[in-house]
Amino acid sequence: MDLRGRPKRCSLHFGILPFIVFALVFFGYGFVSHRSQELGTPGAMTRMVYAQPKALTPSRKDVLVLTPWLAPIIWEGTFNIDILNEQFRLQNTTVGLTVFAIKKYVVFLKLFLETAEQHFMVGHKVIYYVFTDRPADVPQVPLGAGRKLVVLTVRNYTRWQDVSMHRMEMISRFSEQRFLHEVDYLVCADVDMKFSDHVGVEILSALFGTLHPGFYSSSREAFTYERRPKSQAYIPRDEGDFYYMGAFFGGSVVEVYRLTKACHQAMVEDKANGIEAVWHDESHLNKYLLYHKPTKVLSPEYMWDQQLLGWPSIMKKLRYVAVPKNHQAIRN
Ligand SMILES: *[C@@H]1O[C@H](CO)[C@@H](O)[C@H](O)[C@H]1NC(C)=O
Numbered sequence: 338m339d340l341r342g343r344p345k346r347c348s349l350h351f352g353i354l355p356f357i358v359f360a361l362v363f364f365g366y367g368f369v370s371h372r373s374q375e376l377g378t379p380g381a382m383t384r385m386v387y388a389q390p391k392a393l394t395p396s397r398k399d400v401l402v403l404t405p406w407l408a409p410i411i412w413e414g415t416f417n418i419d420i421l422n423e424q425f426r427l428q429n430t431t432v433g434l435t436v437f438a439i440k441k442y443v444v445f446l447k448l449f450l451e452t453a454e455q456h457f458m459v460g461h462k463v464i465y466y467v468f469t470d471r472p473a474d475v476p477q478v479p480l481g482a483g484r485k486l487v488v489l490t491v492r493n494y495t496r497w498q499d500v501s502m503h504r505m506e507m508i509s510r511f512s513e514q515r516f517l518h519e520v521d522y523l524v525c526a527d528v529d530m531k532f533s534d535h536v537g538v539e540i541l542s543a544l545f546g547t548l549h550p551g552f553y554s555s556s557r558e559a560f561t562y563e564r565r566p567k568s569q570a571y572i573p574r575d576e577g578d579f580y581y582m583g584a585f586f587g588g589s590v591v592e593v594y595r596l597t598k599a600c601h602q603a604m605v606e607d608k609a610n611g612i613e614a615v616w617h618d619e620s621h622l623n624k625y626l627l628y629h630k631p632t633k634v635l636s637p638e639y640m641w642d643q644q645l646l647g648w649p650s651i652m653k654k655l656r657y658v659a660v661p662k663n664h665q666a667i668r669n
């Protein structure tokens with residue numbers, strides 16, 4: 338409500354002003370302190386002892402830790418997980434992790450879930466949402482306290498490109514139907530991966546994307562964005578911040594809903610126009626995140642392939658990594 342420019346406030350008679358001030362101070366104090374107690378107590382952090390942040394000492398000198406729109410880029414060494422865990426515990430945060438195990442990709446579920454139990458959001462409430470066309474093949478993996486798994490049966494498609502692209506449609510549909518009522522944040526991950534180190538609440542924010550491990554040092558002209566103007570995913574060569582990987586993104590449920598709905602609609606439009614973006618859903622994700630800037634950006638620690646890329650020294654941790662596989666055999 339915008340109260341600016343309302344003349345009423347000026348009519349306050351100066352004769353009664355001292356009385357009102359007195360009354361506010363006298364009776365209002367109890368009211369104000371009661372409110373602030375009500376609002377303040379659940380959110381107040383407990384005493385913690387930790388290394389002091391130093392205004393003149395950068396957390397990392399070798400990498401960019403902040404985008405030009407002031408979104409943090411999450412690298413090891415830039416955050417204190419104890420502080421963040423406390424903050425998110427106070428919010429009673431529940432995180433949904435969506436993963437698609439369609440056709441033969443169900444074989445990746447066991448390792449994905451087992452390693453998520455070791456490394457993903459440990460100490461927080463987690464719901465795994467497993468989308469699959471083979472519900473009977475979802476493995477029984479023992480889950481920790483406060484963690485559960487929900488199987489969502491969906492149809493398969495013949496082409497792996499269609500399987501990949503329809504994930505956006507499924508996530509947006511289920512966000513509306515149930516995720517909005519069940520979790521605070523959604524993390525959308527590929528299944529042919531494993532967690533190999535801590536992935537926690539430091540990634541959570543309204544909207545986040547992950548730097549593609551193959552392009553984090555490339556210039557925008559070299560990004561494999563969709564370059565044909567006919568596609569809804571088109572990005573001209575003089576635009577672009579980063580090349581984000583389609584295999585790990587997320588945010589609040591409402592922001593993920595907006596993203597996945599927009600990407601799905603763009604893909605429907607492309608199909609009607611007889612064009613398919615060069616990297617399918619990933620091309621549309623990149624277009625969306627260019628015009629809806631993410632509020633956090635995850636470094637390639639959160640998306641790595643050691644077989645292809647080795648282990649460079651800027652990568653202090655490899656947290657979510659590719660599992661070696663025979664792609665042709667799995668995709669068909
Ligand atoms: C935390 O969330 C759960 C649901 O996930 C709810 O049952 C519980 O009451 C909440 N606790 C607090 C303190 O809000």
Ligand SMILES: *[C@@H]1O[C@H](CO)[C@@H](O)[C@H](O)[C@H]1NC(C)=O
Binds near residue numbers: 441470492493669
């Ligand atoms: C696709 O799903 C149908 C059931 O919805 C199933 O009968 C069929 O075997 C599946 N195709 C593959 C290749 O898994």
